[in-house]
Each structure stands twice: as structure tokens, then as C-alpha cells.
Amino acid sequence: MARRTGRRPGNPDTREAILAAAREAFAERGFDQASIRAIAAAAGVDPALVHHYFGTKDQLFLAAMNSPIDPGELIPRVWNGDPDAVGERLVGAFLGIWDSPAGTAAVALLRSAVSNDWTARLLREFMLTQVMRPMVKAAELDPAEAALRVPLVASQLVGLAMVRYIIKVEPFASAPTGALVAAVGPTIQRYLTDELPGAFDHLR
Numbered sequence: 001m002a003r004r005t006g007r008r009p010g011n012p013d014t015r016e017a018i019l020a021a022a023r024e025a026f027a028e029r030g031f032d033q034a035s036i037r038a039i040a041a042a043a044g045v046d047p048a049l050v051h052h053y054f055g056t057k058d059q060l061f062l063a064a065m066n067s068p069i070d071p072g073e074l075i076p077r078v079w080n081g082d083p084d085a086v087g088e089r090l091v092g093a094f095l096g097i098w099d100s101p102a103g104t105a106a107v108a109l110l111r112s113a114v115s116n117d118w119t120a121r122l123l124r125e126f127m128l129t130q131v132m133r134p135m136v137k138a139a140e141l142d143p144a145e146a147a148l149r150v151p152l153v154a155s156q157l158v159g160l161a162m163v164r165y166i167i168k169v170e171p172f173a174s175a176p177t178g179a180l181v182a183a184v185g186p187t188i189q190r191y192l193t194d195e196l197p198g199a200f201d202h203l204r
Contacts, residue, residue: 017043018050022064027121031061031129058130065109065126068102075134086139087189092181094157098165099177107165110158114166127154139192152191160184 021042025034036057040047054060062070078089098106112119132154136146160180163169172180 014043014045014049015053018045018053018060019064022060023122026061026064026125027118031057031125036060061126061130065122065130066105067126067130068100068105069097071131072134075131076138079138083193084189085185086192087187088181088185090153090188091157091160091185092177094160095164095177095180098161103165106161110161110166141192145196148196149191153188156184156187156191 018039021039022034025039025042028034029038034057036050037047039060040050043050050060054063058072074093078093079086081089097103109119109123113123114120132146132150135141135150135153136143139146141149160172164172164175164180
């Protein structure tokens with residue numbers, strides 16, 4: 001008999017209680033201020049059980065968000081290659097996730113965030129801590145400039161997701177992935193590497 005590997009699924013009710021407490025804590029306090037100990041107390045379990053079921057706080061957050069991917073693993077791979085094609089690789093990876101079966105969870109999350117402030121706070125924390133931080137680290141961006149560049153990238157990608165998957169505006173909704181990569185990739189590249197417009201000087 002083959003030996004089972006990986007984390008055991010555990011009691012579904014206990015897991016759900018932990019996830020519910022985690023979502024509440026991350027939305028109310030933010031990722032950095034929410035602690036495993038406080039989440040465990042709210043769920044009525046020992047902190048060790050949270051670690052047993054979910055591992056690290058980052059992994060718990062990904063589970064609470066029902067994230068189809070771990071951006072901390074994906075983003076460094078995007079930067080591994082020609083630095084002048086990072087924008088295209090990032091758009092390609094982004095669309096690859098949304099166009100896959102895993103994209104269903106992303107669509108549901110974005111729909112909810114548009115109409116629900118609580119979900120919007122969770123999504124904002126997800127973008128800030130799980131997407132933007134790995135992006136800044138992988139790109140070795142100056143922190144002062146990253147505070148401007150990364151939100152510009154996020155605005156383009158979220159806008160692309162809204163137009164293609166939520167509002168479904170044609171021809172974007174049915175355009176081939178390659179066409180969108182070619183159209184949007186250079187804009188992402190400009191946000192990441194080109195000189196920032198003078199209009200942003202007062203924000204530096």
C-alpha cells in the first residue's frame with residue numbers, strides 16, 4: 001500500500017471554523033496585524049492546530065481567500081528570463097490562471113469584491129501582501145518607486161480581468177490570449193521599468 005503524503009484534511013467543521021475566523025481577522029486587522037493565536041482563539045482551537053491544518057500564516061491566508069495559486073511562487077518565475085519581456089510574461093501567466101478551471105474562484109472573488117466591502121478589504125490585503133510584496137522583491141524595485149509602480153500594474157491587471165471575465169466586453173472577452181499579451185504586455189513593462197511620469201513626483 002502506498003504511503004499517504006501531505007497534510008491531512010482534518011475535521012471539516014474545524015477547518016471551516018478556522019477559515020471563517022481567519023477571513024474575519026484578515027479583513028478587520030489586515031494580514032500583518034492578524035495573528036495565528038488570535039485566529040485560533042476566535043475559532044476555539046489551539047494555535048498548533050491551525051499550523052497543523054494550514055502551515056504558515058501566508059498559507060492560511062491563501063486558503064482563506066480560496067486562491068487558485070500561490071503568487072509568492074509564481075511571480076519569481078515571471079522574472080526569470082529576458083527583463084524586457086517581463087510585462088508579457090506577467091500578462092501571460094495572469095491570463096493563464098484566469099482562463100484555467102482555477103479561474104472560477106478568481107472570478108467569484110472579484111465579483112464579490114465589487115459589491116461587498118468586507119470582501120474588498122480581503123482582496124486589497126491579498127494584493128498588497130501576497131502579490132505586491134513578492135513582485136517588489138523579485139523585481140528588486142526601489143521601495144519608494146514600487147509604491148507607485150506596483151499599483152499601476154495592479155490597476156491594469158484588475159481592469160483586464162473586469163473587462164474580460166466580469167463585464168465580458170468584446171472583443172476582449174473572446175480574444176486569443178496571445179493577442180492580449182501582445183497588447184497589454186508593453187503597458188505593464190512600461191509601468192515596471194520606464195521613467196515614471198512627472199505627475200507622480202509629488203508622491204515620491
